[in-house]
Amino acid sequence: MQTSFYPFTFQPVLKEKIWGGQKLYSLFQKGNDAQAKMGESWEIADLPEGQSLVKSGDLQGKTLHELIEMNPEALLGEKVYKRFGKNFPLLIKFIDAAQDLSIQVHPTDETSPTGTGKTEMWYIMQADPGALLTVGFNKKITKEEYDKRIEDLSIEEVMDTHVVTEGDSFFINAGRIHAIGGGVLLAEIQQTSDVTYRVYDYNRKDDSGNLRDLHVAESREVLDFELTQDFKLEYDRKASNTPQTLKHHTYFKTDWLKLEGKDYIINRTDSFTILIVVSGSLTYEGSGASGSINTGQTLLLPAANSGLTISAEACEVLEVYL
Numbered sequence: 001m002q003t004s005f006y007p008f009t010f011q012p013v014l015k016e017k018i019w020g021g022q023k024l025y026s027l028f029q030k031g032n033d034a035q036a037k038m039g040e041s042w043e044i045a046d047l048p049e050g051q052s053l054v055k056s057g058d059l060q061g062k063t064l065h066e067l068i069e070m071n072p073e074a075l076l077g078e079k080v081y082k083r084f085g086k087n088f089p090l091l092i093k094f095i096d097a098a099q100d101l102s103i104q105v106h107p108t109d110e111t112s113p114t115g116t117g118k119t120e121m122w123y124i125m126q127a128d129p130g131a132l133l134t135v136g137f138n139k140k141i142t143k144e145e146y147d148k149r150i151e152d153l154s155i156e157e158v159m160d161t162h163v164v165t166e167g168d169s170f171f172i173n174a175g176r177i178h179a180i181g182g183g184v185l186l187a188e189i190q191q192t193s194d195v196t197y198r199v200y201d202y203n204r205k206d207d208s209g210n211l212r213d214l215h216v217a218e219s220r221e222v223l224d225f226e227l228t229q230d231f232k233l234e235y236d237r238k239a240s241n242t243p244q245t246l247k248h249h250t251y252f253k254t255d256w257l258k259l260e261g262k263d264y265i266i267n268r269t270d271s272f273t274i275l276i277v278v279s280g281s282l283t284y285e286g287s288g289a290s291g292s293i294n295t296g297q298t299l300l301l302p303a304a305n306s307g308l309t310i311s312a313e314a315c316e317v318l319e320v321y322l
Contacts, residue, residue: 005287005302006058017038018037020097022036023185028296043297044092076272092274094187096185097181097185098183102200103155106222107218112195121252123278124169126185147220189318191252252322268301269303274321275298280315284311
């Protein structure tokens with residue numbers, strides 16, 4: 001029996017973190033506790049640690065995985081289904097770092113214990129003055145120097161830091177050492193994986209007074225020690241009503257689009273499409289539904305539901321697909 005899909009919005013899966021803040025609540029109205037240290041809002045998730053629930057419509061309350069089980073090709077697209085099976089291949093998050101996140105690294109598909117690595121990208125939605133991201137090393141180091149700096153707590157001295165502002169975008173391939181600095185609010189697009197190896201955590205203690213676990217041996221085995229500067233993504237922020245490529249990669253394709261008083265039609269049929277509003281608001285119509293989404297909200301358009309028209313007077317949106 002053919003399942004009738006439509007564009008989906010989901011209830012966010014909220015994650016309190018030791019480094020989290022209040023921006024997800026104050027700016028995006030996520031959650032109901034203005035004092036909670038809310039670090040992450042999982043917007044579209046298909047993991048045991050978090051399942052997206054449909055917010056409205058005939059399929060309200062269904063999990064994302066249940067939607068896939070109903071009709072995987074209609075939701076994912078034929079080529080995506082053939083590659084990933086009945087697993088949604090992406091995890092979409094907003095991250096609010098009130099304090100520095102740990103210095104960390106993610107494994108590749110080949111080195112991950114789950115068989116799925118964690119290649120990701122970031123789009124900065126807001127940053128306090130002087131806020132930093134750490135991406136890669138600032139000089140060539142060996143595994144031996146890495147071991148020594150982990151031991152004597154000097155690893156920060158060889159990390160490459162970058163002051164960021166709204167609209168900056170970075171690609172973090174699996175194996176690249178990185179950290180999100182305090183004062184940064186960003187959208188994250190990544191493989192569906194929650195495997196993280198924590199390299200260094202500033203000797204920070206949790207609310208119970210305990211140091212958090214480190215994964216030094218695991219990180220050493222997956223780290224990419226090559227000194228490269230290809231992580232900052234360049235695009236034309238002045239361009240209107242024409243998609244600008246942020247990153248097209250084997251695990252995801254992400255375009256940035258500024259809508260200014262003109263319709264934009266999505267006709268993709270071989271892959272689902274995710275829209276992440278990073279500034280302003282947009283309206284959508286077609287594929288059996290109509291509505292609007294604002295800054296800090298996402299929409300999932302199933303592959304079978306082509307012909308969605310979006311429009312806005314002033315809106316910036318990330319368009320994600322495979």
